[in-house]
Amino acid sequence: MSRPYINAELRRLVSDRADHICEYCLVSEVDRLSGCQVDHIISVKHGGATAADNLCYACIFCNLQKGTDLGSINWQTGELVRFFNPRRDFWGDHFRLDEAVIQHQTDIGEVTARILDFNSGDRIIERQALIASGQYPSASALKQINK
Numbered sequence: 001m002s003r004p005y006i007n008a009e010l011r012r013l014v015s016d017r018a019d020h021i022c023e024y025c026l027v028s029e030v031d032r033l034s035g036c037q038v039d040h041i042i043s044v045k046h047g048g049a050t051a052a053d054n055l056c057y058a059c060i061f062c063n064l065q066k067g068t069d070l071g072s073i074n075w076q077t078g079e080l081v082r083f084f085n086p087r088r089d090f091w092g093d094h095f096r097l098d099e100a101v102i103q104h105q106t107d108i109g110e111v112t113a114r115i116l117d118f119n120s121g122d123r124i125i126e127r128q129a130l131i132a133s134g135q136y137p138s139a140s141a142l143k144q145i146n147k
């Protein structure tokens with residue numbers, strides 16, 4: 001499937017709206033060599049539109065792990081659970097920061113944190129280094145963590 005074209009104006013809207021942080025793990029684009037990318041929340045494969053209300057800003061780690069997935073299975077209940085949606089959900093309702101670890105607070109948070117691999121060893125080490133240097137959570141990230 002070809003990648004849909006996202007024009008510069010739409011990219012700017014998405015990155016500005018996100019305050020230039022990954023809307024999933026809240027790491028700033030300036031703290032990632034690879035920056036952030038525009039992600040289709042509902043992937044094109046599943047009929048998601050290339051429109052502002054279906055786009056979010058995601059770091060390459062979150063975006064690659066998410067791929068075209070929409071959610072996963074809660075293995076305790078067997079239920080299909082959708083991913084966290086940055087356009088309709090508030091980050092702090094589904095996750096909380098425990099030092100460098102992103103803990104889930106809901107089933108939506110659990111499947112998102114697990115499938116997007118928020119707490120892999122490398123990513124925790126990265127966040128520990130950012131915390132130590134005072135870069136994480138950034139002021140932009142704190143707006144997503146606290147109402």
Ligand SMILES: [Zn+2]
Binds near residue numbers: 058
């Ligand atoms: Zn991320």
